[in-house]
Amino acid sequence: MSEPWDERVAAFWRDADDDRPEAMLAQMQALIDERGAESPEALYEWASVHDFLGREGDAVPLYRAALERGLAGERRPQAVVQLASSLRNVGEADAAVALLQDHPGDTVTGAAPRAFLALALRDAGRPDEALRVALKALAPTLPTYRRAVEAYADALVDSDPAR
The missing domain is CATH 1.25.40.10 (Tetratricopeptide repeat domain)
Incomplete structure (x- = not known):
């Protein structure tokens, strides 16, 4: 068989x-x-x-x-x-x-969906949002600095004022 x-x-x-x-x-x-x-x-x-x-x-x-x-x-x-x-x-x-x-x-x-979302956001001309998504996906893996990375990600502002 x-x-x-x-x-x-x-x-x-x-x-x-x-x-x-x-x-x-x-x-x-x-x-x-x-x-x-x-x-x-x-x-x-x-x-x-x-x-x-x-x-x-x-x-x-x-x-x-x-x-x-x-x-x-x-x-x-x-x-x-x-x-x-x-x-x-x-x-x-x-x-x-x-x-x-x-x-x-x-x-x-x-976390692959987040990684590919970050790439797509970057290609869609939304780099700050892309970086935010990537950092948010990365943060849970950090033994130290998780809270700081999350805070920096939250502070990112989309560079496209139309969004």
Whole structure:
């Protein structure tokens, strides 16, 4: 009996090599074919391989489709973060901000949503807010100076008076 699909997908990612894009696409396509192209998990993995290969424009609609079709479990929070990152990379920083603004961290992604929100805010021309988000995410990890860093973050004023 062959390994379960998720284990083979995990093995694919352990061996991922962006120097072999066509081989990676072919290997992932074989896995997708087993699950079915409309499966939310398959759509997510297909988006992820495109994203990994720097084809974020192709990944965006695939991530959206996976989420719309009910992607669940550990893949769902990863898909939200990866979609936001891809949106930022294709010049849609405001869409990335909207996606991550109220997205909580979880045990799968930790503070990654805040990190990618900070990047999107910076690209959206909101550097003070970006720094504030980054510092707020960092502060809980500081054994000393946590309170000071939080206070400095709270004191940052958005440099865009229109916001």
